[in-house]
Amino acid sequence: MTNIVMLNNVDHADLRVAQGHGAAYGDAVNVTRVFPNEFEPVAREYPILFKQTPDGKIDPVALLGLDRDENLFLQGDEWRARYVPMVHRRGPFSINLPGPDAPDPRDAKINVDLDHARITKAGEPVFLEHGGSTPYLEGASRTLSALYDGIRLVDPMIGAWVDAGLLESVAIDVTVGDGRRYDIDQFLAVSRDKLAALSGETLQSLHQKGWLTLAILAATSIANIDLLVRLKNTREGWA
Numbered sequence: 001m002t003n004i005v006m007l008n009n010v011d012h013a014d015l016r017v018a019q020g021h022g023a024a025y026g027d028a029v030n031v032t033r034v035f036p037n038e039f040e041p042v043a044r045e046y047p048i049l050f051k052q053t054p055d056g057k058i059d060p061v062a063l064l065g066l067d068r069d070e071n072l073f074l075q076g077d078e079w080r081a082r083y084v085p086m087v088h089r090r091g092p093f094s095i096n097l098p099g100p101d102a103p104d105p106r107d108a109k110i111n112v113d114l115d116h117a118r119i120t121k122a123g124e125p126v127f128l129e130h131g132g133s134t135p136y137l138e139g140a141s142r143t144l145s146a147l148y149d150g151i152r153l154v155d156p157m158i159g160a161w162v163d164a165g166l167l168e169s170v171a172i173d174v175t176v177g178d179g180r181r182y183d184i185d186q187f188l189a190v191s192r193d194k195l196a197a198l199s200g201e202t203l204q205s206l207h208q209k210g211w212l213t214l215a216i217l218a219a220t221s222i223a224n225i226d227l228l229v230r231l232k233n234t235r236e237g238w239a
Helices: 036-043 135-164 192-196 200-209 211-236
Strands: 004-006 031-033 048-052 058-063 093-096 109-113 167-175 181-190
Touching: 036 048, 036 058, 036 135, 036 211, 048 211, 058 135, 058 181, 058 211, 093 135, 109 135, 135 167, 135 200, 135 211, 167 211, 181 192, 181 211, 192 211, 200 211
Parallel strands: none
Antiparallel strands: 004 109, 031 058, 048 058, 048 181, 093 109, 167 181
């Protein structure tokens, strides 16, 4: 259940938000959405793949584990990685745009889910005593703004890649320490071979629009599958 209301410093003057990570906060997932404007730090840690929805929409995702609901970077209340994807840093907040004619996130308000597991009496304060935003809320606001920007980038980026023929179904087989095999075959990925075969004109077009660098990041990030295997082996005591 959710109880989403618009955040304000009168009704929510004493609001506090728990920090850290954990299953209670929605962090125990093996796949999570990521966005183009965070590809660079994401690609240093996680494989970037692409999930096609039943209606044909393609969304970028990061692979966090090999089993369902397994986040191999989650240890206790810590997310042990150099970068945590934005959707796991926004806390109980979401962005509320006034309407379709107000696309500037500066015009947006912040919503808060008062029933979110992070809402607690002993967490980080959201507002200062005089009503101003705390550094925590300012950071959450920056994350929400970046999320909004990232959402707007997904469709044009994917459209350009589809037109260039860069996305293909992927079949990755990995074996962990006890001999168990995992077939990662429900995703799309950026093809290195198709990247290398792009014509000069297409390369130039993708580069000018900023999509080429992101495609390279996504393609090279697949090597992080090896990190997932190592983390799995360590967690299970097979290392």
